[in-house]
Amino acid sequence: DQQVKQNSPSLSVQEGRISILNCDYTNSMFDYFLWYKKYPAEGPTFLISISSIKDKNEDGRFTVFLNKSAKHLSLHIVPSQPGDSAVYFCAASALGNNDMRFGAGTRLTVKP
Amino acid sequence: GAGVSQSPSNKVTEKGKDVELRCDPISGHTALYWYRQSLGQGLEFLIYFQGNSAPDKSGLPSDRFSAERTGGSVSTLTIQRTQQEDSAVYLCASSSQRGPTQYFGPGTRLTVL
Numbered sequence: 001d002q003q004v005k006q007n008s009p010s011l012s013v014q015e016g017r018i019s020i021l022n023c024d025y026t027n028s029m030f031d032y033f034l035w036y037k038k039y040p041a042e043g044p045t046f047l048i049s050i051s052s053i054k055d056k057n058e059d060g061r062f063t064v065f066l067n068k069s070a071k072h073l074s075l076h077i078v079p080s081q082p083g084d085s086a087v088y089f090c091a092a093s094a095l096g097n098n099d100m101r102f103g104a105g106t107r108l109t110v111k112p
Numbered sequence: 113g114a115g116v117s118q119s120p121s122n123k124v125t126e127k128g129k130d131v132e133l134r135c136d137p138i139s140g141h142t143a144l145y146w147y148r149q150s151l152g153q154g155l156e157f158l159i160y161f162q163g164n165s166a167p168d169k170s171g172l173p174s175d176r177f178s179a180e181r182t183g184g185s186v187s188t189l190t191i192q193r194t195q196q197e198d199s200a201v202y203l204c205a206s207s208s209q210r211g212p213t214q215y216f217g218p219g220t221r222l223t224v225l
Contacts, residue, residue, distance in 0.1 A: 006154075032212055043116070043203055043216030044155070089155060093212045099168060100212060102147070104154030 003027045004092050006103035014111055019077040021106050023090030026071065030092040030101075035064060035075045038087045038105070047088075048075070051095070080110045114138065116217035118204050124223045125194055133189045133220045137206030144187050145207075145214060146179055150200040158202075161187065194224045 005024045013019045021035075031052035036044035050057040050064045050073070057064050063076045077084055087107045093100040117136045125131050137144050146158040157171040161181040172178070176194075181187040191198055201221050205214035 034213060036216075041218070043205075043218045046213050046215065049213060091214075095212070099157075099160055100145075100214060101157065102155035 002104075003030075004090055004101045004103040006088075006090055006106050008106050009104070010107040010109070012109045012111060013080050015082055016079045019075075019080045019084065019108055019110065021075040021077075021088050021090075021108065023073050023075075023103055024071060025073075025092050025101075027092070027094075027101075028071070029094045032093050032095050033064070033066060033073050034091045034093075034100075035062075036089040036091060036102075038089060044089055077108075080108075082110045082112050084108060085110050116204055116206055116215055118202075118217035118220050120220060121218065122221045122223075124225065126225050127196060128193055130190065130192045131194055131222065133191075133202050133204075133222070135187045135189070135204030135217060137185065137187070137204070138208075138215055139185075141206035141208050141215075142184070143207045143214075144181055145205045146187070146189050147203045147205065148200040149203060149219075155203065158189070191222075194222075196224045198222060199224045 003026050034049040035047040037047045038044040048059050048062050050066050066073045087105045089105045090103040091100050119134045142163045144161045147155045159179045160168040176192045179189045201219040203219045205216045207214045
């Protein structure tokens with residue numbers, strides 16, 4: 001039972017444009033959400049997070065939006081850079097519970 | 113400071129052999145997780161240790177898989193009688209009590225011939 005879903009396995013955008021990566025979840029108990037970035041041959045690295053008390057969190061070029069009613073979150077990268085090319089994983093957990101569930105990932109390619 | 117380390121980085125083994133994968137979490141992190149990523153797939157949760165509590169083994173795919181965490185620090189994931197479908201990258205992560213953010217090691221790539 002996949003509780004966190006990333007329905008787009010890949011995304012390609014032009015350098016300088018916006019990248020939008022989407023994630024849906026089914027478990028209404030989730031109240032903390034994270035995005036991880038993974039380069040080949042490396043472990044995932046934490047990128048940005050958001051708790052359910054917010055609907056937006058911004059960190060430089062990265063913004064995460066949360067729509068609790070739709071059980072949907074998205075990661076916006078603007079402007080996109082070639083170095084952003086990686087696999088992005090969405091993850092969710094319930095606060096107080098360190099058990100985290102990951103999506104299958106979206107491979108982002110930013111073309112120069 | 114030192115991050116999560118895993119060894120070996122690569123392991124090639126023959127079908128039917130046992131393998132042990134090691135994880136050294138970030139010092140002071142009470143929670144430790146094992147995941148695997150098969151080719152083209154997402155991160156599959158395997159097992160979770162939190163302090164001295166009984167581990168959550170709900171993600172282990174079969175009884176050939178087991179894991180230990182000694183002294184609340186280093187963890188070993190053991191796969192007995194390996195099968196070709198066990199081939200994957202095995203990732204370890206740790207987190208502190210203060211938050212759910214997990215910090216990952218570089219992974220061990222296991223290839224079962």
